[in-house]
Amino acid sequence: MKKIFLFLFFGMIASAFSSCVILSPKKYKALLSRQDSLNKGLSESQMLNENLEGLIARLRKDTTGLSAALGELRNRYSEIDSNYTKLRSNSSTEINKLSTDLKKREQRLREVEEILRKRDEATNQLKEKLQQALLGFTKNGLTVEIRNGKVYVSLTDKLLFPSGSIIIDEKGKQALGQLADVLKQQPEINIAVEGHTDSQKITNLGQIKDNWDLSVLRSTSVVRYLTDVSKVESVRMTATGRGEFQPLGPNATADSRSKNRRIEIVLSPKLDELYDLIKQ
Incomplete structure (x- = not known):
């Protein structure tokens, strides 16, 4: 661009000389001033051009960076x-699976609750039958009660x-x-016979x-009578001796010791159906 201005300037001078026109000092100064102005404009244009080229370079660099960042974001x-x-x-798969498992567990819970309801119902009915059958022995220390879903028939030693x-x-x-008559009508009932004593030391009993x-032998005596004489199925029976270690109360008086010396016949419904359910 500088060359263009110089060319124009010299062209003007050449034209002036070629036309044989003699410039006056005033016009000559005006031409010099014009030249300075053109040179200044040229410098400013060059500087602006350099700034623009730098800005374009930076924008291109920024555009390249932004394009890379945009690609990474995509x-x-x-x-x-x-x-x-x-x-x-x-x-969705897990939710469906959990929902299915939850439904199965709810179904099993309902089945367990129904089995337990039936057990409690059967236990209460058994208690009532035993109380009616053994009513005549209650004055001799026989009691029938339900504990933890089981029927306990307790007979003091003086009754047996x-x-x-x-x-x-x-x-x-x-x-x-009379107890055996009821038990033989209830084949789904398991029978455990437990012998209990007081804390008095054994003396002179051979x-x-x-x-x-003493507790074990009394327990087995009851089991033998129920199975051998009364014909209750042996497979349903167990005999255990608890000794003095599960008293009903303190052994401080003769009356309390008498209550602790007892046979407890524990009757519990068979829960095979419930156990099979729990194993699933």
Whole structure:
């Protein structure tokens, strides 16, 4: 551009000389001033051009950076969108699975509740039957009660055995016979016979060494009578001795010790159906 201005300037001078026109000092100064103005404009234009070229370079650089950042953001968006789609799909599957499992558990819970309801109903009915059958022995220390879903028939030792003996007396045989009549009508009932004693030390009882022996032998005597004489199924029976270690009360008086010396016949409904349900 500078060359263009110089060319124009010299052209003007040449034209002036060629026309044989003699410039006056005033016109000559005006031409010089014009030249300075053109030179100044040229410098400013060049500086502006350089600034514009720098700005264009920076904009191109920024555009390249922004394009790269935009590409990276698009890739990340695609990745997030893909993960979200997978997560939503997996979540739907998991939710459906959990919903199915929850329905199955609710169904099992209802079945368990129904079995327990039937058990409680059967337990109450059994208690009523036993109370009616053994009503005549309640004055002799026989009680029937429900504890933890089981029926406990408690017979004091004076109802079953002579003092210090493991041989059942006639009154005891009568009570066990009437008890057996009810049990034989209830084949779904398991029977556990537990012997209990007071805390008094055993003395002069021959081969019976201690309260453990006495409680076990009295328990097995009852089991043998129920199975051998009254014909209750042996497979339903168990015999255990608790000794002095599960008293009903303190052994401080003769009356309380008498209550602790007892046979407890524990009757519990078979819950095979419930156990099978829990195992599933």
